[in-house]
Amino acid sequence: MNYITNANLKEADNEVFAIIEDELKRQTNHLEMIASENFTSPAVMEAMGSVFTNKYAEGYPYKRYYGGCEQADKVEQLAIDRACQIFGCKFANVQPHSGSQANGAVYAALLKAGDKILGMDLSHGGHLTHGSKPSFSGQNYSAFYYGVELDGRINYDKVEEIAKLVQPKIIVCGASAYAREIDFKRFRQIADSVGAILFADIAHIAGLVAAGEHQSPFPHAHIVTTTTHKTLRGPRGGMIMTNDEDIAKKINSAIFPGLQGGPLVHVIAAKAVAFKEILDPKWKDYAKQVKANARVLGEVLIKRGYDIVSGGTDNHLVLVSFLNKPFSGKDADAALGDAGITVNKNTVPGETRSPFITSGIRVGSPALTARGMKEKEFEIIANKICDVLDNIEDKELHKKINKEMEELASNFVIYSKSTY
Numbered sequence: 001m002n003y004i005t006n007a008n009l010k011e012a013d014n015e016v017f018a019i020i021e022d023e024l025k026r027q028t029n030h031l032e033m034i035a036s037e038n039f040t041s042p043a044v045m046e047a048m049g050s051v052f053t054n055k056y057a058e059g060y061p062y063k064r065y066y067g068g069c070e071q072a073d074k075v076e077q078l079a080i081d082r083a084c085q086i087f088g089c090k091f092a093n094v095q096p097h098s099g100s101q102a103n104g105a106v107y108a109a110l111l112k113a114g115d116k117i118l119g120m121d122l123s124h125g126g127h128l129t130h131g132s133k134p135s136f137s138g139q140n141y142s143a144f145y146y147g148v149e150l151d152g153r154i155n156y157d158k159v160e161e162i163a164k165l166v167q168p169k170i171i172v173c174g175a176s177a178y179a180r181e182i183d184f185k186r187f188r189q190i191a192d193s194v195g196a197i198l199f200a201d202i203a204h205i206a207g208l209v210a211a212g213e214h215q216s217p218f219p220h221a222h223i224v225t226t227t228t229h230k231t232l233r234g235p236r237g238g239m240i241m242t243n244d245e246d247i248a249k250k251i252n253s254a255i256f257p258g259l260q261g262g263p264l265v266h267v268i269a270a271k272a273v274a275f276k277e278i279l280d281p282k283w284k285d286y287a288k289q290v291k292a293n294a295r296v297l298g299e300v301l302i303k304r305g306y307d308i309v310s311g312g313t314d315n316h317l318v319l320v321s322f323l324n325k326p327f328s329g330k331d332a333d334a335a336l337g338d339a340g341i342t343v344n345k346n347t348v349p350g351e352t353r354s355p356f357i358t359s360g361i362r363v364g365s366p367a368l369t370a371r372g373m374k375e376k377e378f379e380i381i382a383n384k385i386c387d388v389l390d391n392i393e394d395k396e397l398h399k400k401i402n403k404e405m406e407e408l409a410s411n412f413v414i415y416s417k418s419t420y
């Protein structure tokens, strides 16, 4: 008899099993509108839960430091090839454990401590890893920022002025809370004008880029990172891409042995599965629907008297501003949560409240679109969001809407098997 308990999770550990069941219920009964979240397929989760979790595969395909990597080689190479096919690039590193790890590797590969980077201000929609002070990127490097204008848009001429003053080694473009198309071509002109490397972080919009529903960072950016779990709908993880062989070599060394040890081969297998879904012609429909749904969301909110930063959206999210309202992003986040609608509070341009309180919320369409919801449902939900915000103190109403939203959600099955 071996030492491995062959019981399934329910039999082996009912406590964890019950918690997962409750999480499945939460994901099923609520309306998930956090712009960075999505639902991955059972096939992706099956690969992620596979025996590859047992395997050490330090190194890269066909160049490993461990024996027994024949299958790990095949699956990682498949993930790399599919990634390159999706994004039309020559090199991909699929090992980063997360988007932040991917970004850390970019800086480690191309900068020395103290070198200058220019990224988007966190409070204007950038990411922590774009030079924010609490992040390694703001601590190890000398970080400067550009932001958005009061109209909520990047002013590229201003970015160019800042770049000329700062003379950064890397310019970071890409954002976590920016509803407008990012002009990678213009960013490259700016980078070229100061001899900087252009680094595009497409963590939020990668799924749209993959479908041709957002301008591609290639061939403009020298280096591109993404997460795989946001609009790409894959497993939680990161990825780095480039067309430059010299940069690719430096990136590979920065990830391993620079920052990480053994790759998560089970997650890499799951990335490969997700990439196959993205290569299917149906992906374009999904991406188009994500954008159409976000557009309806913005239109209804505007019609009902709410300010949308930049006046609308080109992508999968809207940023709602409460600068002119008596309540905060935190209040709105809590009230919508009570109504069964999950969003996150977010700072807005011209912010007057603290980052913990904020004057906005970020609302996204990728997850509900994955469930099959279309314009019709988004119109209903957007109106319910406005009902909650119009009556932010009315707890009874929030409860009532919660019931209605649960019923709406029940018509859009996520996973047909009962346990994951």
Ligand SMILES: *Cc1c(COP(=O)(O)O)cnc(C)c1O
Pocket (backbone or CB within 6 Å): 036, 097, 098, 099, 100, 101, 103, 126, 127, 129, 174, 175, 176, 201, 202, 203, 204, 227, 237, 238
């Ligand atoms: C989400 C995000 C990341 C980080 O991803 P994690 O996997 O959470 O580390 C990096 N950059 C941008 C722009 C993001 O939105």
